[in-house]
Amino acid sequence: MYSEKTVQSPLEKELEDFILANDFPCVGAKSALRKGQLTTYVAHSLASAWNDVEIHDRLMQFAWAYQAEPTLFTSFAVIYEQPVSLTEAEFEQFMWERLQSLTEKDGWRGQRPDPRVSADPNDPHFSLSFGGEAFFVVGMHPHASRPARRFSHPVMVFNLHDQFETLREENRYEKLRASILARDEDLAGSINPMLARHGESSEARQYSGRQVSDEWACPFHRPKEALAAVDPLAAVEKSQ
Numbered sequence: 091m092y093s094e095k096t097v098q099s100p101l102e103k104e105l106e107d108f109i110l111a112n113d114f115p116c117v118g119a120k121s122a123l124r125k126g127q128l129t130t131y132v133a134h135s136l137a138s139a140w141n142d143v144e145i146h147d148r149l150m151q152f153a154w155a156y157q158a159e160p161t162l163f164t165s166f167a168v169i170y171e172q173p174v175s176l177t178e179a180e181f182e183q184f185m186w187e188r189l190q191s192l193t194e195k196d197g198w199r200g201q202r203p204d205p206r207v208s209a210d211p212n213d214p215h216f217s218l219s220f221g222g223e224a225f226f227v228v229g230m231h232p233h234a235s236r237p238a239r240r241f242s243h244p245v246m247v248f249n250l251h252d253q254f255e256t257l258r259e260e261n262r263y264e265k266l267r268a269s270i271l272a273r274d275e276d277l278a279g280s281i282n283p284m285l286a287r288h289g290e291s292s293e294a295r296q297y298s299g300r301q302v303s304d305e306w307a308c309p310f311h312r313p314k315e316a317l318a319a320v321d322p323l324a325a326v327e328k329s330q
Contacts, residue, residue: 101169101243102130108241115238115273118163118266127164136170136184136244139191146195149248153221162253170244174232181231181244182298186309189218189227196220197313207251209312211294217251224251227297237277239299254288
């Protein structure tokens with residue numbers, strides 16, 4: 091998979107140790123790391139667009155490398171040096187600001203959303219798209235209510251939607267999901283109330299890790315020009 095890294099930073103090493111800890115529940119992330127398939131990038135601030143162009147470029151390269159050679163258990167993680175004192179609501183706000191900015195850059199660069207998913211965050215089949223590939227995002231930060239999301243710095247982990255579909259086709263998804271849920275319950279003492287399968291409810295509700303109500307509205311939209319590239323009627327419908 092795509093990687094330009096030659097020197098590992100302390101934050102990257104810390105994230106690796108966090109994932110490899112015995113009680114960390116996501117066995118998929120552990121597998122990606124052990125296979126050398128976790129790509130990481132350290133950025134300045136979750137509250138700033140300073141690194142957004144570079145992050146988007148790396149996301150596109152990551153997506154294109156996967157398209158050329160699909161590989162199970164591979165992820166792209168962005169670790170932010172600051173801020174480290176965010177509440178859950180503040181983390182969610184800045185996370186969506188970054189995702190909106192990255193999505194707009196995807197549109198400006200002529201990238202079409204993955205047609206296998208919806209670009210509407212209210213749709214149960216929603217996923218983000220970068221470089222033509224759909225992604226599910228897992229957010230982590232110091233004050234996350236779920237222990238599995240509680241890392242020393244803000245992080246966004248981009249997981250390829252296609253990998254989940256491949257696991258389903260191979261009849262491995264449900265077993266992997268059950269293992270992660272059981273491990274997460276052991277760690278936190280309860281089941282994550284926000285978890286749902288793709289197609290049951292919008293996955294946007296799960297990205298930040300904060301428990302949200304049924305009235306929660308996702309502060310995100312795919313740019314009209316990018317939607318029109320997939321469906322010429324979409325941009326018209328969105329403007330009405």
